[in-house]
Amino acid sequence: MTPPLGYRVPNATGPRRGWRLVLAAGLFAFAWEAVCQAPAPPEPQEPPQWKPARRPAPQPFVLPEASPPDVIFIPPPPPHIDPTPGVLPQRQSETLLGRSPDVAVAPPTAGAVIRAIIGLVGLMVLAYLGGHRRFQQIERRLNIGHMVTVGLPFVLLGLLASHPAVGVLTPDILRDVAPLLSLGLGWIGFVIGSRFDARTFEGLPAGVGTALLLTTALPIAAILLACGVALFLTGESVSTPGVMRDAFLLATAGAMTARSAPQFLAASGQNASARLMRIIEFEQLAGVFGLMLVSAYSRPPGATVAWHLPGTGWLFVILGIGTTMGIVVSATLTRINRDPQFTTVLLGAVAFTAGMASFLRLSPVSVCFIAGAIVINLAGAWREQVRHVLERLERPIYFLFLVIAGALWRPWEWQAWLLMVLFVASRVTSKRLSARLLGRYWIDDLNPDERRVLEKAPMGALSIAIVVTAQDLFFGPTVSWIVTAVIGGAIVMEAGLQLSLRGARRAAGPGAMVAEPPADREENRALRPG
Amino acid sequence: MQILLLISILGLMHAARTFSPQPGLGSGPAATTLGAGFILLAALFAGNLFRQLRLPQLTGYLVLGIVSGPHLMNLVSEPMLEQLRIFNGVAIALIALTAGTEMDFRTVRPLLRGILWMTLIAVLGTVLVITAAAFLLRELLPFTANLTQLQALAVALVLGVTMASQSPAVVVALRKEMDADGPLARTVLGVVVVSDLVVIVLFAVVSSVAKSLVGSGVEEAITGSALAWEIFGSGGAGLLIGTLIATYLRGVKGGGALFVITTGFLVAEVGQRVRLDPLLIGLCAGMLVRNFTRFGDRLHGEIEAASFPVYVSFFAVAGATIHLGALTVVGVPAAVFVLVRACSFLSGSRIAARVAGSPDVVRRFAGFGLLPQAGLALALALLFARSFPQFGEAASALVFAVVALNELAAPILYRWALVKSGEAGNLRVPAEAGIGLKPEEGLASIE
Structure with missing residues (x-):
């Protein structure tokens, strides 16, 4: 047998040598392929091709890790047909990124790639600008602050950037940046978790429990009812796989109120009451737990996995991963004192936790929520530093996440828009009803600002995160419907809110104005426990 | 713990x-x-x-x-x-920017004589020594078996240039890690930067010569115009990027770290696709900002703040891609070449320092800073494999193994040298905020 690479290797066995030869050949083939696939340089006459490309040539999008490697694209199955048994179902987001195998895959030209890169840089700049103080001042002046805070323009931007005519977020680019989706979901969960100090549960303001029950349970029930109507109108059946799960997720997303809502609705210009903030935070807690339960008990059907656990087992896995990561991060943070290391640890921890959750088909939001809550409750002197880093990175990561979510959004189905109309109607009605019932029967001192917030209850980032998680984890015809319902609903409700605020301002006369919200960060900090 | x-x-x-x-x-x-x-x-x-x-x-x-x-x-x-590997390009661009901001002409000028002599004697001398070793030890290198003496000499020259390359990335990273400053750290940085350019040019020349002698039939030779595009184009792009950075730093108070990261991403991804070298671009940009504007310190601080996670990922990914398979196949010849290279650098740097009249600390320890190897050698090895398909694969496996050994051992030796020389801890750059934005920028919470 010929020695590998021509070298004499004493004591090397045949199979080992063969393996080395294959490895070396693979490396060579990889390098050769990368070089051959590299696009031509802009100088046509003398292409200086002597720097090997570091990245491989664009490949067709491959299936998720647990799927068969030889399949390039699985088209979404029609309703009522189970995904292929024995194979993890194709995720919705990846289906959108996939390509048909009969379409020849041509490597992108250098111009197209550069255009995409410059487009991505432009999106990063916008994400930065979106978080800048001066930009927020302009938002407040125009009274569009909440809409921007929730990030709806970035969703639309993503939708636009993914259009073939624009060509910025092409399927290739989306495949490369798709990990940011898990990171963004995890970051949202971690941030929400980091707001839950154990002391929150001590000395709750009166009426919070009842308020929470009403403002959460009533909208959930109403939205579930709306889903039933939508099923009837679209001819779908309750027995369709995933319909009940998606309805529950939609209802959970609809029950959430944006944390920034008090700032944009308060007429008095005072800080939101602690009671109101507690209600909103507990709504978020309920939402995260709802998501946790769904991802534990409603596993993707037909999955071939090495772990076979009942739903409760998965619940413990969620708790176990979140707790372990929380403890690991806490132990790490006590042993470092340089800010760049802080940033690295938090970025790494959120990426690791979210990636693991997503890999195990669990909700990154829920797992990272637990980790964040544990970190903040075990925190030592570095508590403020953690919050500082989280706040600093929050908006850029969140906005990039929304851009990708927007790029994956496919709002072309009429059933989705029908569901959106029913969703908005049921949510507005139920939120208003719950606020009125609360003021009339349970909380006597509910002030007008609190009532207005509970009635209008604009949706926030968590609502979008819940449906994007569904898109990341599950597969089925109704998943894209609930994404459209929530994103479209958020836009419609935001527009309605803006109109009503402007109407109120006009009615109050030129001397009156809807107060500008206090500085977001300081207020949030003041309201945060601890 | x-x-x-x-x-x-x-x-x-x-x-x-x-x-x-x-x-x-x-x-x-x-x-x-x-x-x-x-x-x-x-x-x-x-x-x-x-x-x-x-x-x-x-x-x-x-x-x-x-x-x-x-x-x-x-x-x-x-x-x-x-x-x-997306981290790689960004990390290289940031490392080059850092190196550029540390090339202050006022402080480098007194060391320039030593840098040039060291490049001439240590680096070019090592090229010749490794070439000689490869030629003399060709019995250990089966891929030269079918070559004539002249052809074997030409291939040995290409191997010599490839193996003599150093790693600015490791030198910059270790200097940051050890907070090192002084004649040794500055001289080593200057030498690795200059020799990076020298090696690129030399490789272009010797590989063309070897190709014409061996006659591989593959049109992979580096043409003059390609070389000019790479070097002068990168330099021009670097000046442009440096001007942009300076303009940003002059006009905008915050967000510098995010801007630097974004610039690094842009330089790495676009530069790679239009065949420009991110290292040269970053180097020129950093040197421009350091020497022709008053924002050198600020840029250095912004890179410090932004680059830590990128560096960690870059080196860990580099470790994961070390070719252990090649090491097991060509371990013995690789070890011989590592020793030859080390001896040549250590003795060459001593001679050069003595000729240039450099400080004693440079004479004693500079050779250790020239030992680390990483990306450039790997890139040249891959190019070698492409240029000479008859035997390039076997030759590149040898280079991979040499780089793997140097990548692991050389940083330890250079760290030891920095500590022994007393330069470790001399540089104290205030640690600024991490990636992204500074607290005073008033970012609001989502939700």
Whole structure:
């Protein structure tokens, strides 16, 4: 047998040598392929091709890790047909990124790639600008602050950037940046978790429990009812796989109120009451737990996995991963004192936790929520530093996440828009009803600002995160419907809110104005426990 | 404690791997996010552990990469590495920017004589020594068996240039890690930067000569215009980027770290596609900002703030891609070449320092700073393989093995040299905020 690479290797066995030869050949083939696939340089006459490309040539999008490697694209199955048994179902987001195998895959030209890169840089700049103080001042002046805070323009931007005519977020680019989706979901969960100090549960303001029950349970029930109507109108059946799960997720997303809502609705210009903030935070807690339960008990059907656990087992896995990561991060943070290391640890921890959750088909939001809550409750002197880093990175990561979510959004189905109309109607009605019932029967001192917030209850980032998680984890015809319902609903409700605020301002006369919200960060900090 | 943390992360990663019925962790977005988080956390723990052992943190990142990489534990699989290589370009651009901002003409001028002599004697001398070694030891190198003496000499020359290349990345990273400053650190930085250019030009020349002698029939020779495009185009792009950075720093108070990261990404990704060298671009940009504007210190601080996670990932990924397979095949000849190279650099730098009248500390320790090797040598080795398909694969395997050995051992030696020379801890750059934005920018919370 010929020695590998021509070298004499004493004591090397045949199979080992063969393996080395294959490895070396693979490396060579990889390098050769990368070089051959590299696009031509802009100088046509003398292409200086002597720097090997570091990245491989664009490949067709491959299936998720647990799927068969030889399949390039699985088209979404029609309703009522189970995904292929024995194979993890194709995720919705990846289906959108996939390509048909009969379409020849041509490597992108250098111009197209550069255009995409410059487009991505432009999106990063916008994400930065979106978080800048001066930009927020302009938002407040125009009274569009909440809409921007929730990030709806970035969703639309993503939708636009993914259009073939624009060509910025092409399927290739989306495949490369798709990990940011898990990171963004995890970051949202971690941030929400980091707001839950154990002391929150001590000395709750009166009426919070009842308020929470009403403002959460009533909208959930109403939205579930709306889903039933939508099923009837679209001819779908309750027995369709995933319909009940998606309805529950939609209802959970609809029950959430944006944390920034008090700032944009308060007429008095005072800080939101602690009671109101507690209600909103507990709504978020309920939402995260709802998501946790769904991802534990409603596993993707037909999955071939090495772990076979009942739903409760998965619940413990969620708790176990979140707790372990929380403890690991806490132990790490006590042993470092340089800010760049802080940033690295938090970025790494959120990426690791979210990636693991997503890999195990669990909700990154829920797992990272637990980790964040544990970190903040075990925190030592570095508590403020953690919050500082989280706040600093929050908006850029969140906005990039929304851009990708927007790029994956496919709002072309009429059933989705029908569901959106029913969703908005049921949510507005139920939120208003719950606020009125609360003021009339349970909380006597509910002030007008609190009532207005509970009635209008604009949706926030968590609502979008819940449906994007569904898109990341599950597969089925109704998943894209609930994404459209929530994103479209958020836009419609935001527009309605803006109109009503402007109407109120006009009615109050030129001397009156809807107060500008206090500085977001300081207020949030003041309201945060601890 | 660091060991416990490391074990817990490794355990979690292993548990995740057992979830999949297929071997490895696959290549999906979830696996990439998981891999990125794992690399960041585990490399940080390993680096801190190595620091406690008085070894370079950088070596800790590399070792973690090797252990968890596809050749050993396969916790970070080959497809995951492909995705994570996006850090490489950004890291190289940031490292080059850092090196550029440290090339202050006023402080480098007194050392210029030493730098030039060291480049001439140590670097070019090492090229000749390795060439001679490769020619004389061609019995150990089966790929030269079918070549005539002249052809073997030409190929040995290409090998000499390839193996003589150094690593500005490792030198800059170790200098940052050790907070080192002084004649030694500055001279070494200057030499590796200058020799980077010299090696690129030399490789272009000698590979063309060797190709014409060997007659491989593959049109991979580096033409003059390609070389000119790469060097002068990169220089021009660097000046443009430097002007942009200076304009930003003059006009905008905050967000510098994010701007620097974004610029690094742009330089790396676009530069690669239009055949410009990110290292040269970053170097020229940094030198422009340092020497012709008053924002050199600020740019340096912004890079410090932004680059730590990128460096950690870069070196860990580099470790995971070390060709252990090549090391097992060509271990013996590789070890010989590593020794020859080290002896040549150490003695050459001593002679050069003496000729140039450099300080004693430079004479004694500068050779250790020339030992580290990384990306450039690998890139040249890959190019070697492409240029000479008859035997390039075997030759590049040898270079991979040499780089692997130098990548692991040389940082330890250079760290030791910095400590012994007394330059470690002389540079104190205030640690600024991490990636992204500064607190005074008033970012609001989402929700």
